Amino acid sequence: MGGFPIQYSIKALRPDGTVRPSSGIVYSGTGVNSSGLFTPPETPGTYTVTASFDGKTVKSDTITVHPADYIFKPYTNIATGKTYFGYQGANWETKVIADRNITVTYPSGNNISADGYISIKGESKYSRKSYAYIYKSGDTSLVTSFTYGPGKFNLRIWMRFGPGLYNVYIDGIEFSVTNTCTDTGVEGDPRFKYPSEVVQSDDFRVTNILSDILYGVNNETDKIRKINDYLVLNTVYDFDSVNFDRKPQDASAVLGTRYHVDQRYEVVGGHYFAVCEGYSNAAAALLRAAGFEAKLVSSGPINHAWNNVYTGGSWKFLDVTWNDPVSWDNIDSGPLEIYWDKYFLLTTMDGVNGDHPQPYIDNFRSVNPVPVIPKMKGMPDGWY
Numbered sequence: 001m002g003g004f005p006i007q008y009s010i011k012a013l014r015p016d017g018t019v020r021p022s023s024g025i026v027y028s029g030t031g032v033n034s035s036g037l038f039t040p041p042e043t044p045g046t047y048t049v050t051a052s053f054d055g056k057t058v059k060s061d062t063i064t065v066h067p068a069d070y071i072f073k074p075y076t077n078i079a080t081g082k083t084y085f086g087y088q089g090a091n092w093e094t095k096v097i098a099d100r101n102i103t104v105t106y107p108s109g110n111n112i113s114a115d116g117y118i119s120i121k122g123e124s125k126y127s128r129k130s131y132a133y134i135y136k137s138g139d140t141s142l143v144t145s146f147t148y149g150p151g152k153f154n155l156r157i158w159m160r161f162g163p164g165l166y167n168v169y170i171d172g173i174e175f176s177v178t179n180t181c182t183d184t185g186v187e188g189d190p191r192f193k194y195p196s197e198v199v200q201s202d203d204f205r206v207t208n209i210l211s212d213i214l215y216g217v218n219n220e221t222d223k224i225r226k227i228n229d230y231l232v233l234n235t236v237y238d239f240d241s242v243n244f245d246r247k248p249q250d251a252s253a254v255l256g257t258r259y260h261v262d263q264r265y266e267v268v269g270g271h272y273f274a275v276c277e278g279y280s281n282a283a284a285a286l287l288r289a290a291g292f293e294a295k296l297v298s299s300g301p302i303n304h305a306w307n308n309v310y311t312g313g314s315w316k317f318l319d320v321t322w323n324d325p326v327s328w329d330n331i332d333s334g335p336l337e338i339y340w341d342k343y344f345l346l347t348t349m350d351g352v353n354g355d356h357p358q359p360y361i362d363n364f365r366s367v368n369p370v371p372v373i374p375k376m377k378g379m380p381d382g383w384y
Contacts, residue, residue, distance in 0.1 A: 006208070008036040008060060010051045026052045040065045066204060071156035072106075072119045078207050079291030084116030084181060086156070101125035102149075102171045109175065116181040116194075117158045118168070124149025130171055131380060137165040137176070144382040146197040156202065158194040160383060192293035192310070196384045198250035198281045199296070201288035206251060210289045220292075220311050221345065224318070227286045228344060231272070231279060232324045238273040246378075249278035251285035276321040280305040283320045296384050299358040306356065308349065317351060319343035 008027065012020040027036040029049045038049050038060075044067040049060040067073075076083045087107055106121040124130060129147045134157055136142035142161040148170065159166050159179040166177045183190065195202040213230050217223050235254075241247045247257075254274045274282065280296050284307055287294035293310035306319035322343045343351065350356050 005040075006038045006063070008032075008038060008049045008051070010036075010053070010058060012053050012056075022053075024053060028052070038063065044068075069154065070204070071154055072121075075117070075156075075202055077289075077291070078211065079289065082183070085114075086117045086119050087112055087114040087177075089113075102130075102173060104170060104173055107175070111176045111178075113178045113180050114159070116179065117156050118166075118177045120148075120155040120157065120168075120170070121153070122148070122170070123152045124171075126150050132168065132170040133380075133382075134159070134166055134168045136161040137167050142383070144196055144384065145380045156195075158190075158196065158202075160190045160194040160196065162190055188293045188310070191383050192295050193288055193291075195285070195288065198379065198384050199284045199288060199294075200250065200252045201285040203252050203285070206255060206285050207289050209255060210286050213286070214290060223290055224287065224292070224309060224311060224345065227283060227290065228318065228320050228323060231282055231286075231320050235272040235274055235279065235282075235324060237321070237324060238275055238278070241273070241275050241278075246275075247273060247278075249275060249281060249378075251278075251281040254278040254282045255285075274321075276305045279321040279324070280307050283307050283318065297358060299356060301357045302355075304356070306343075309345070311345070314347070315349065317343065317346035317349055317356070319351065319356070 010022075010025060012022070012025075014020055025036075027034060027049065028051075029038070030047055031039050031041045032049050033039070036049065036051065038047070040063075041047070044065050047063045047065060049063070051058050072086070074083050074085045074088075089107065089109070089112060102122065102124050104120060104122040106119070112118075127150050130149050131145045132148055132155075133143055133145050135144075139161075144160060146155060146157055148155055157168070159177065159181070163179050163182050166179060168175055168177060200206055209230075210227075213226050214223055217226055238247060241249075247253065254272055257271075257273045272278075272282070277298075284294040284296055287307070287309055295308040295315075296305060297308055298305040304321070306317070306321065308315045309318050310316070320343075346352070350358065
């Protein structure tokens with residue numbers, strides 16, 4: 001529920017392979033409009049899109065609309081097939097932890113165990129969004145944050161620093177969670193593989209896009225190239241967010257602008273809007289959903305953000321934003337131009353001829369070395 005709309009289209013071919021005119025195609029199905037746009041209905045379940053033309057009918061694959069409380073259900077990673085169960089204890093919603101203007105109704109235990117993530121339900125009476133924090137007990141450098149409210153909120157918070165005890169703070173409310181997940185057999189650093197507040201790689205809307213991008217693709221480099229090319233070809237650099245009001249730049253927000261149509265570009269179905277932060281968050285979300293370790297990297301000296309991705313046994317440099325041509329008069333060349341090879345999987349971590357200076361380069365894959373907490377624009381220090 002609440003997922004992105006999905007645009008369906010068909011082509012009617014003649015025996016010689018040429019395409020017949022599309023006028024006369026009739027789309028049908030619950031949640032489907034006359035142009036083939038499927039908008040997820042309010043009722044969870046499975047749906048299909050049907051298209052009829054000249055007496056012939058074709059149906060889509062099954063579309064699953066998940067319930068609104070899906071973040072409280074077990075989650076299966078589409079890349080690894082591993083299922084995480086989160087907190088599956090008693091639903092103590094009759095017990096309430098309340099502090100000031102915040103109420104948390106699930107979970108209500110002060111010391112609980114969970115597999116991989118913890119889901120939280122509550123309500124904020126503040127008129128603004130607030131930050132909450134989760135960190136590995138005994139090491140405040142292993143911290144990340146998330147936003148909640150105003151009003152009712154449901155959160156799924158991943159414990160991204162390995163097994164052990166975590167402390168969660170929500171505006172004065174504190175409780176402890178023991179992460180029982182060891183990810184046995186799944187290689188990689190959970191800091192860079194698990195979802196975060198701005199890298200929502202567990203969002204069905206993100207994984208749906210990824211499934212389309214990587215259909216039939218098996219090679220690691222080809223997967224990364226497909227993700228890079230998809231974002232470059234479907235995204236316009238958003239100078240309005242630089243010069244005027246900044247739009248949200250988390251992955252789900254960026255990928256949610258798909259059906260915006262800018263009249264400067266003749267693009268069917270619209271395109272995404274993002275600045276470098278949004279490009280990097282969206283790339284990281286798609287990469288993590290595909291099973292890669294992906295970092296967000298930022299540089300104060302050039303006011304820019306990009307990604308590192310672990311592939312082929314080492315970290316590689318990827319700058320999706322700078323792979324998207326932008327003219328000197330501050331106009332994006334359009335979502336249909338690309339040069340993916342210039343800043344694509346470089347082995348040097350500082351770009352081309354050192355054009356991506358950064359104060360710190362983290363080449364560790366383990367949480368054991370003392371980490372330096374990265375900075376994200378508009379977010380508290382933490383791992384994202």
